[in-house]
Amino acid sequence: MPLPLSAIPTQPRDNEPANAVRESAETLSLLARRRSLKLMHLTAPAPSSDELDALIALAARVPDHGKIGPWRFVVIDGDGRDRAGDTLEKVIHADEGVDDARREFVRGWFNRAPACVMVVSSPRPNPKVPEWEQVLSAGAVCFNxxxxxxxxxxxxxxxxxxxxxDERARAALGLTPEERIAGFVYLGTPGQGAAERVRADVSSRISRF
Ligand SMILES: Cc1cc2nc3c(=O)[nH]c(=O)nc-3n(C[C@H](O)[C@H](O)[C@H](O)COP(=O)(O)O)c2cc1C
Known part of the structure; x- marks a missing residue:
């Protein structure tokens, strides 16, 4: 059962401690145990509209050099999934080698999960904040x-x-030429447990000066 929205804490006031309110084994457990779920195992219900707004507000609390907010969010849920899928289908409709089965599949693209948030990386030219930093911030948003x-x-x-x-798909989904899609974050209720995947050997990737 999802937690009620009221379980989401308010944003901090200035000068409140920046660490967790208390040491949190639950947070460590989330970091240690969270795994992605295949789309076919994301079942209804989707997070509600209010829940999505609250989740996005939490997701946006990422390091963001210069307070630029170099990202934006497009919620694709409910009937919006059909509209967004139709949009993608129009992009590939007349492409060489595309048959009716592929058109149908692409039309149903966003119905593969109960909800999706398209996280758009929108870097702005800034003399002090390189685009790379702004793009990384968008990646942090996706994981958050x-x-x-x-x-x-x-x-x-x-x-x-x-x-x-696909440049055409990005434009059809409403992106400007300067923007990129950092990710489609598909969301739903877990229909079953998630397989663990082979994880990178971290120790071989750590070195020390
Ligand atoms: C930026 C980014 C894009 C990804 N795109 C895809 C993709 O298009 N198709 C895919 O099968 N997996 C993709 N993945 C991998 C999935 O997210 C994968 O299921 C995930 O890495 C599983 O790790 P987790 O269990 O720690 O979440 C992508 C991962 C990242 C970080």
Whole structure:
């Protein structure tokens, strides 16, 4: 069962301690145990509209050099999934080698999960904040959204797939030429447990000066 929205703490006041209110084994457990769930295992109900707004507000609490907010969010849920899927289908409709089965699949693209948040990286030219930093901030937003969703009782998966790399799809989904899709974060209720995946050997990736 998802936690009630009232379980989400308010944002901090100035000069409040920045660490957790108390040491939190639950938070450590979330970090140690969270896994993405395949889309087919994300079941209804989706997070409600209010829950999505609250999750996005949490997700946006990421390091952001210059307080630029170099990202934005497009919620694709409910009927919006059909509209967004139709939009993608129009992009590939007349492409060479695309048959009716592929058109149908692409039309149902966003119905593969109960809800999706498209996280858009919107870097702004800034003399003090390189674009790289702004793009990294958008990646942090995607993961923060996943973490928040899991903490509320949902599950999800951060995917890109072809629309991210197709200029026509990006434009059709409303992006400017300067923007990129940092990820489609698909969300829903976990229908089953998640397989653990092979994790990178961290110790071989740590060195010390
Ligand atoms: C930026 C980004 C894009 C991804 N895109 C895809 C994708 O298009 N297709 C896919 O199967 N997995 C993709 N993945 C991997 C999935 O998110 C994968 O299920 C995930 O890494 C599982 O790790 P987790 O269990 O720690 O969440 C992507 C991961 C990242 C970080």
């Amino acid at each position: 959204l996943l973490l928040a969703a899991h903490a509320l009782g949902y599950a999800g998966s951060w995917l890109t797939e072809w629309p991210v790399f």
